[in-house]
Amino acid sequence: MDRVELGGFLRSRRARLRPADVGLAPGPRRQTPGLRRPEVALLAGISVDYYVRLEQGRGPRPSEQVLTALGRALRLTADEHAYLRRLAHPAPEPPSRPVPGNVLRLLDRLGDVPAMVIDAGYDMVAWNPMLAALIGDPAAWPPRRRNRLRRLFDTGDAITGNRLELARLCVADLRAGGRYPADPVVRSLVDELLEESPEFARLWAWREVVVQRTLTKRTLHPVAGPLELDCEILAVPGHEHRLLVYTAAPGSPSAEGLKRLLTA
CATH class of the missing domain: 1.10.260.40 (lambda repressor-like DNA-binding domains)
Structure with a gap:
């Protein structure tokens, strides 16, 4: 307790x-x-x-x-x-396991929309080519930079137009996950961000608790132009992983922007 x-x-x-x-x-x-x-x-x-x-x-x-x-x-x-x-009444945390094969196959089938898999600590552990076209290839980044929370609290990010809103929602989701402070990976991430980011410390102190199931990401892409994407967050039953899929309303400028990414 x-x-x-x-x-x-x-x-x-x-x-x-x-x-x-x-x-x-x-x-x-x-x-x-x-x-x-x-x-x-x-x-x-x-x-x-x-x-x-x-x-x-x-x-x-x-x-x-x-x-x-x-x-x-x-x-x-x-x-x-x-x-x-x-x-x-904390329950034992399930052991960390690899991303299930069926989730990886689903990720491969999502060829025309950006998608990725994250773990309980917000690390990106798998992604498809469209996600790399949207944000850059995570494989080329240092492992530390493949963490979505660290990226959201990178004040040098001038691309994500609603970065502060997403940061607040993701902090609320991190706490709602219930893995802090029992999970050492999550606890280490929180301690690091508390020390490095006054913005994170302020949001963490609010103790907002909301499991995120849908988010909206606004960004300005050099090829696709302005994008407003709905992010569906799908939990993988029995695993710590979640699948994030970014889509745009049919016929919208953002949908046309994704088509440009697909053919770029």
Whole structure:
């Protein structure tokens, strides 16, 4: 059980709520934003002392019933509730395995759209020629640069028009994955970015938790021109890997741009 992160997550979710959000009167002289601890305890039906100890990282492991009550009291989303449950009852991480052959075959069949496979630490582990045409050939890059998060926090990237938006969404997704801090690779990546990027540190401190399933990437390509691409993020069942596929609306300028990439 990660008591420190669980306490920090509860504090962050409490701070974002106002009394009116949960049907409580605001009352006089509120010195801090968000709900007070006794208010959360009341809404969850647990003792104030127990809730205080949870926030301070001193409490016992909460039961499923308590976690459900806290999720309801703090108005957690499904992704946030799942994250809270993993903090209290972490499951063993599945062993790291190679990309399944069927996923690699699917990647090869996606000849007219950019696609890649990433692992739990956001490293690019496989890609197709169209992805290389879109962003450059990752095989020619140092291994460290093949990490999508590192690339998003590279402030020299002037190509991705919505880099800051994508960075926020990917940080929320990294936390939602539930592999921090148990996975040493993910923990090392987070520690590195916390030290090197004030932008990452600010986003990480928000403790935003959202599993990303669809993203929009805007970029200006020297051959394809302005592109707005929908990125579908497909989980590989039983594996840490995910398949990312970039498509454009049929008949759109971006779709025509992808055709130019295909024939370039």
